[in-house]
Amino acid sequence: MRWEELDREPCSLARALSIVGDRWTLLVLRECFLRVRRFEEFEQRLGIARHVLADRLKKLTDAGVLAKVPYQERPRREEYRLTEKGLDLYPVMLTLLDWGDKWMSGPEGPPVLRRHKTCGHVVHAVHTCSECGEPLDARSMTVERGPGAPAAVKAEGGAGS
Amino acid sequence: MRWEELDREPCSLARALSIVGDRWTLLVLRECFLRVRRFEEFEQRLGIARHVLADRLKKLTDAGVLAKVPYQERPRREEYRLTEKGLDLYPVMLTLLDWGDKWMSGPEGPPVLRRHKTCGHVVHAVHTCSECGEPLDARSMTVERGPGAPAAVKAEGGAGS
DNA sequence: GCCAGTAAGTTCTTTTTCTGAACTTATGTC
DNA sequence: GACATAAGTTCAGAAAAAGAACTTACTGGC
The missing domain is CATH 1.10.10.10 (Winged helix-like DNA-binding domain superfamily/Winged helix DNA-binding domain)
Incomplete structure (x- = not known):
């Protein structure tokens, strides 16, 4: 590719x-x-x-x-x-930052902290379900064909023989 | 670099x-x-x-x-x-996926949907504050020196003249 | 008017990385 | 013994990145 x-x-x-x-x-x-x-x-x-x-x-x-x-x-x-499209990448940055903080920091801790102005705490992001509000993880998710799936793949699962 | x-x-x-x-x-x-x-x-x-x-x-x-x-x-x-370190990258994947769904899909919609087993809905991730639970965005965050910051940078803001 | 300075690039050469195809190793099957 | 399989390694040519010099379009000082 x-x-x-x-x-x-x-x-x-x-x-x-x-x-x-x-x-x-x-x-x-x-x-x-x-x-x-x-x-x-x-x-x-x-x-x-x-x-x-x-x-x-x-x-x-x-x-x-x-x-x-x-x-x-x-x-x-x-x-x-x-x-707006660029600002919408903030969660991507934040998620990578949090992962780096957790897994790539030395014993001293992360080099930079992020503070939430709203509540005043040093925070990290929690990734929650847009519908039920529970935290999301890999094992609780399944994938399925979406409306933008190409026709060939679409037929495979939908109108198959 | x-x-x-x-x-x-x-x-x-x-x-x-x-x-x-x-x-x-x-x-x-x-x-x-x-x-x-x-x-x-x-x-x-x-x-x-x-x-x-x-x-x-x-x-x-x-x-x-x-x-x-x-x-x-x-x-x-x-x-x-x-x-475990690898599984912890799931939020990174999810966040990139959601961004791609929102900004890179054609008019038909995203090619793949993710369903939350727990609640049964097609969902996306909401990035919330680990302390107060409110959604996070770029404008509500500030950064500050962390414990793992290098000494030179540390002195700059801390023991300055 | 001429020279130096500044911001935002473009051009050029060398080094690094990627692609695509062939080869290797260790084994199992017909 | 020939062929197949899984997981790589090796090599030549193409594409991309690094680092430095050059270009453009202007401003401001003398």
Whole structure:
């Protein structure tokens, strides 16, 4: 399978990975969530090759995750801001962060803590069911064909002989 | 920055990405969560080069995300199973899946649905605060130095002049 | 008007990684 | 003894990333 074909796979994970499943992209997005918006600032903070940064910003912009917003004219300069689609990646970041905190920290503990403004506590995310509110785990879930499944696969389970 | 340095960054996201932030790794893990365990089955389902598959399985095993378990002797054959650390990546998969469902599906809807055995509904994950139970979003969170922060950064905010 | 500076890239060369195909090892079956 | 199977390893060529230099379009000082 080629990388460019990934967004056409009948799998939301593959499609999500076609955008964020790359070495640098999630680190660029981490900076976005830390309010970094300008080309040079991304470059300095990440130590990424300018070439690769330009490519990733373009891909994220084309994908609708970031938007280019002019912050001055003459000379025209543009910065990159998270769109609604991009902001919606926050749970992905948070979930990866929590996993890293739990499994990749040394004995001292995690390097960064996240505090919930609303309640004032240092927190992590709990992944609960949108319908019943119980915590979700791998064993309590089953998968089934969805409305966007390709016809061939659809026939297999539905109108089979 | 080099890929191999990523796991030493004082950032849980970078550390998590040092394991799962790669083209193929999350697709391999997707198959693991679908109960795929053998080399050939990964290869056939993913269309991945054997060389790359061997490398990813080794890296995941070295990282403690998968474990090699013999399923027969003479000839000895081993399969790959998710460890506790690996199973704990389920929320990461789920969160990426939900994002893909929401933003990468066509007008028909997502290709696959997930049903919660416990309540019987088609569900998605809601990311709630471990302390107060409210849903979490980017704007309601702040970050601060944690106990595992490197000394230099630690001094900056703590014992500053 | 000319030179230095700045932000946001683009171009180029070298190194690394990936793809695709063939080969290896240890064994079991016809 | 020839062929099959599972789990890899090895190799050549293609694609992508790293690192450094170059480009564009302007501003501000002299």
